[in-house]
Each structure stands twice: as C-alpha cells, then as structure tokens.
Amino acid sequence: MSATGAAAMVPLYEQVKAHVLRMIGSGELQAFSRVPSENELVRLLNVSRMTVNRALNDLASEGVLTRTAGVGTFVAEQSVRAHPLQINNIAEEIRRRGHRYHAEVLLLELACADQALAREFGVHPQAPLFHSIVLHHENERPIQIEDRYVNPVVAPDYMSADFTVETPNEHLVRVAPLQRAEHVVRAANPDPDQAQLLDMAPGEPCLVLRRRTWTNEIVASFATLLYPGSRYEFAGRFTV
Amino acid sequence: MSATGAAAMVPLYEQVKAHVLRMIGSGELQAFSRVPSENELVRLLNVSRMTVNRALNDLASEGVLTRTAGVGTFVAEQSVRAHPLQINNIAEEIRRRGHRYHAEVLLLELACADQALAREFGVHPQAPLFHSIVLHHENERPIQIEDRYVNPVVAPDYMSADFTVETPNEHLVRVAPLQRAEHVVRAANPDPDQAQLLDMAPGEPCLVLRRRTWTNEIVASFATLLYPGSRYEFAGRFTV
C-alpha cells in the first residue's frame, strides 16, 4: 500500500479503514473478534504505525471498533446507532459499519389521503399520495420497516424509482432539497405483522421514529420508521 | 503546556481541545470566527503541530469546528444544537404545559464506581460518585425515573441539594457550565419495580434516554431517564 502511486488520491489511512471494514463486511472479522494489532497491520499493509493508529482510532470514534491499551482492538457489535436528527441514510449507515445492506420493497402504490394523512400533508382528503413500505436489512437481518407517504408534487418520479438500489430517502434528497424536518420518537409494541417482519422476540418493544419533511414550504414526505428495540438505538452528541 | 508535569494525566491534545473550547465558551471565539492556526497554537501552547492537529481534527469530527485546507479553522455554526433531547429540564417542561410538577427523591447516596461507571466517567474503579434516583410526577402521575450518577469533582454540593425544589439537572446547570452532551435513546421493557413506580400497564414498553454530560472536558454526570412509552415521546423540529 503506497501513497505515491499517481492513482491514490485516497489517503492511506482511509485505505486502512476500508481494509478493516472489508474484513468486517466479508465476515472475516465477526463481532467482538480481534482486529489485527497495529504492528501486524503495519507489516501487512506496509504503512507506518501512526497511519494505522489514525485509521483504527477513527473507526473507534465512529463506534465501529473498541480499543483497550494492553489488550487489543475489537469489533464493536453495538446495537446500531444513529442520530435521530440528521436525516440519515440507513444504507450508508450500515455500510459505514462495514456491514451488508439490502432492501426489500413490500409495497409501492398510489394511495388516497385519508383524514389524518390529509392533515399531516396539508392537502385535501382523497388527494393522491405515493405510498411505499420498504424493509431494510443489515447483514440479512431486518433492521427497519420504513412506511412512507410522499407528496407527488415534490417527487413525481417516486413510483418509478428502484428502492433496492436507492433508498426512498436518497431519492427524495436527490429530487428535492430538504428544508425542514419534524420528528417524534416513541417506544411502542409492534403489531404481530411488524414483529414478524423485523424478526423480533415476543414482548420486545419497538423504537418508532415519525418524521415529516418539508421542501419549499410544502410537506414532502411523512415516514414512520420501526426499529427492533433490542437491536437499534439513536445516539447523538452536541456541544453547547 | 507540558506533559511532564506530574499533575498532568490529561493528554496534551485534550488540553489543547479544552483550551480552544474555553476560548469558545468565554466568547473570545464566536460562531464562524477564526480559530488560531495550527502554527499559532504551536507557538502559543508550546506543543508540536501534530498534537494541535489531532486536537483540532477531534473537535472538527465532533462538529465543534470546521476546517478548510488553505483557509483555516473556524467555529462551526451549531444550528443543529436546538436538539429536542436537549430539553432536559422535566420540571420546566411540565410547567410550561401548565401542569403540576413534583418530585420524589427515592435515593441519594455516595456510591463507588463499578467497572462500567468508571469507564463512562473516565475515573478509576472504586472512585466515589454521587448517586440519586428521583421520580418526577406530572399532575401527580409518575412520568420519569431519573437515575443519575454525578462526578463529585464537578458538583461537590450535590448531596446537600434538595431535589424536590431544584431538579438534579437544574443543580448541575447552576454549579457547572454544561459543555457537551452525548445521549442514546432506546426502547426497552422496564423491570417490575420500574413499571410499578411509573404506574405502567403490563407489557407497556419504556422510552429510555441515557445521557452523559461534560464540563471542562471531564464527565460531569451520567443519567438514565425512563419514561412510560404510552405517555411520553421526544419531539422536535429543525430547519436546514
């Protein structure tokens, strides 16, 4: 591994991070398993220890690894974390952890706004709305049910998008600038269908995120995201 | 600034971070204003440029600063600060809704840090920590169990505070400036004691907020807040 190759452009420490993430993604490194030590990676990748150190520290501060002086570096199989406020892309979030992502489209239809939806969107009842239900998987395990209504005015091509390639969120961000968002986080028991889709244990609660987003002062989408309580949590930090 | 001082224990780069944060906290550096360049800080603090680089990069990855090659380092805008989860003062929140609030102190003790707590606080195991459990009520109905550990270094008078008059959070805000916070939101089933304290229906899940706060770069408190899932939710909005 060398930085001098004209191809590079990607910093060495990023290449080291990618190497470790690949090892995690390929299953070579399981949760809690030990990551090669800094010196081993130095020999393996032919970079300096400081470069490896930076790469591993980065991944640790991102929550991918945990490190203990005198012991070693390990894969941190934390339950997933996301910041509730940043409109996050679940696909990117999973891939950043070096895990495999795929989506399953359960429903994609043209729906009519009922009373409640009409109020959320500020449209008349019976107004057309796109409606999608997508099941997102991390390492072949379901992690999120995304039940989303979209305003056709904002995203007219929503129905022809392929959500196994591009998440609904990515599609919306691409076609319409996000201007404002409102969200509500709750804990709730899933109904039986949802529990089965998310492969949840009996009695396990869900973390529920409801989000409404605006584009150009009109409601663009209204989404309900369900996560298994035992496998997902929102995390965030802020500075005063 | 030197690492050799016996007092130290705190890494140099943490001291550099604290120095910059103090400049921000004191108003010397406003939002968008320019942070001294790496070389200026090198001269000012008498550390190597790599150490300054690490400190500033850390603060940038935490969202405190933004950096641009060839231009400089600046204090980030921090508009996303208006985090809904920041609204921590349950008493004020309840009173703002026009409801009656009262608190019940279930426990107030001097505790010893176990392994996990020592890690959260960055202190040695067996180190003393204040520990309080307060049950907050809205209209005579329990709404939050607050289980909090506090660093005696930050709030030495914590044990003599009256939490029926001033919430633990208010006390901390008063005696120590909040600098940074980290939180995690989960959904979980309460244990029987907790369910009873919160007057919850059988099978009802809890919304759990875990929060760690920093003052002057040391962990000031670690709190676990339990809410009945059927009677509480986090909500907020933000603008891009």
Add this chain to the structure above:
DNA sequence: CTGGCTGACCTGTATAGACAAGCTTCCGGC
C-alpha cells in the same frame, strides 16, 4: 502448589521533519 516477578505485546501519546495541495495576496509585466 502458590505467589510474585519478568518480559512480550498491546495501545496511547508526543515529537520532528517532510512534502502535498488549497487558497489569498500581491506584485510585475503587458
């Protein structure tokens, strides 16, 4: 068999030096 010591290996931190690349300013030639 037990207890303590030692050495190997790990991460954590700090430094000096080097080069690359982005941006701004200014100056000189036209």
Add this chain to the structure above:
DNA sequence: GCCGGAAGCTTGTCTATACAGGTCAGCCAG
C-alpha cells in the same frame, strides 16, 4: 487596467522514533 504567476500562508497526510503504561502468560523461587 488587466492578467498571470509567485510567495506565503493554510490544512492534509505520512513517516520514523520514542517512551509510557496496561495486560497477560509463563517462568521461577519459595
């Protein structure tokens, strides 16, 4: 006046080196 380029700042990256301190296994003495 206008344009181009050099100078001089900035951050970004990489390396070699050094030492400290944590952890663990294994050896050796009692």
